[in-house]
Amino acid sequence: MRTAHDLELAHLTKRYGTTVAVNDLNHVFAPGSYVCLLGPSGCGKSSTLRMIAGHESVSEGSILLSGRDISALPPAKRGTAMMFQNYALFPHLSVKDNVAFSLRMKGVDKAARHARAMEMLELVDMTHLAERLPAQLSGGQQQRVALARALISDPEVLLLDEPLSALDPFLRIRMRGELKRLQRELGITFIHVTHGQDEALALADEVVVMNNAVIEQAGPAREVFNAPRTEFVARFMGGHNVITLNGARHAIRQDEIRIGDSGLPATVQAIEYQGDRVAIASQTEAGEALIALMPEAAFFSNEISPGAQVRLTWEEGRLHRLQA
Template sequence: MSVMSLQAQRAATMAGQADLELHQLVKRYGTGVRAPMAVDHIGLTIKAGAYCCLLGPSGCGKTSTLRMIAGHEEVSAGDIVLGGRNITYLPASARGTAMMFQSYALFPHLSAVDNVAFSLKMRGVDKATRTDKAMDLLQRVSLAHLAERKPAEMSGGQQQRVALARALITEPRVLLLDEPLSALDPFLRIKMRAELKAWQKSLGMTFIHVTHSQEEAMALADQVVVMNAGRIEQEGNPHEVFNAPRTEFVARFIGGHNVIPHEGGQLAVRIDKTELSREHVPVDAAGGLTATVTGVEYQGTYVLITLACSALPDDGELNVMLSEAVFDASPWSVGDTARVFWCPQDEHRLAA
């Protein structure tokens, strides 16, 4: 990709010309208005140049949403607008988007450079031009030295970078990523997270990334969109979503919170703000629930204590995160009885 094309793309992004808007977007699998909805009238704006993660469990509608944006699934109702242009019914190749598939979908019989150049070949670009452009992108993702290797001769991380270069060669406004890190081992996954974020920042391009990993979304996203049963439960930056979950579903799915019934509603309290005592709790504390330790899990810098509390619905589970030093000073064992408490200012009320 030439310096001029990157500068032009970034200028367009900075001018706000490539915001992506979803207007009452619906996806039904089946015929008729009574067919079940995989995506249920969602509305969302993703600002130009943002790194957005669609986060949720399997079947929540996140991949269907991504595929509708890409043009790989038909829209049942609603509109998709990119940079003020309605792209809802345009073919995938005319949308200004590119998709990087979970499986990478590389052609096994083609070299890395030919895989990257393939879409330009289909557009009739001459071999010299498309090869030069493909080599520029392979250089950008530090794979020029492997240009002649076939996918089977490369590691998973190298294949991923080839797939990324192939997606970028058409100079899309929006790059769509369908669980791109799920096939990688944990060490490489962390490394590739950093690389994806760095590439997104250097390109100034909008990335929309589907994942079921809370950790991945928190590490990468400027904008987290939590989905459940085809709808958006909450949207915001990672700090907002983690510290102020809107609903019980978000608090439990994002993790790191205890959900406590309170005065006809529910509270969320972060597990690292939840404390344990063997006897009395401070007079200004909230909670004071009696619970039984059911699990002790060493996590390195902290110890995760799991407890069962009969005062909660269905003998609800509580979790408490203790620093290694605090735990070592006063260890807990399975079967111990504990009093669970927290500071009132650490409570967060959830929507009904």
């Protein structure tokens, strides 16, 4: 296991002309954790990652790693490494030489850098393809090479910019497990940018939800999903309804809503079969859209059709009040 290093953003701001892409972020990433920066396109998550990496300048504030201000240092001097979305492998170099490239730039002799590259390739189960060119690899194999190349510099923090977006759904799920295994094995901090809620929930020790250049909520994945603070987080994380009751906005999980003999009157708008469950979209008399998730067997034992009048209910205490 590595020595723990914490990463802190202190009043971090990024401006592009008059546009504020990242606005006064203050956050400490726990040492040795898997963190997902999550949010819609344009929320500032990639700009934040690129500032940490040193690929974007800091407009205001600072980035501290183990208490050391790295804001003005070049990327190679920071103690961070970045794995790019498009992998950025050199097409004319073998897998082994791609992984060893940064050591070559540092003047490490050929035998030593190749030995280290093979250690990294073993970590990602790619030693058997060490002599191939990138064009001879699948997308998943290219990703493993890019990962090994980022890790060869022995970073304190690994930065991943939507690393799974180019993969097919089956491989994406498999690679999630690989990334989590590697992070635990290495004991270093991974900061992973994604716009996929399922990806963040599957991987993250901490989810940091960004919106409009600020952090809207940060915390353990389960806490952010089950106790969203704002309407934006409730809707963005998915799986929640947002409803006004007694003048206040509340969130309730879709799987907590039941269709019964009493409760809130609503009209069924649409039915969607989802395999193990059925989503019933309805509209209340106040015009609010609510979704109830029913187990597949329960729905088909008593089918409901669009246009049906139903009543929606839930257990007391399941409503979660949102911040204004």
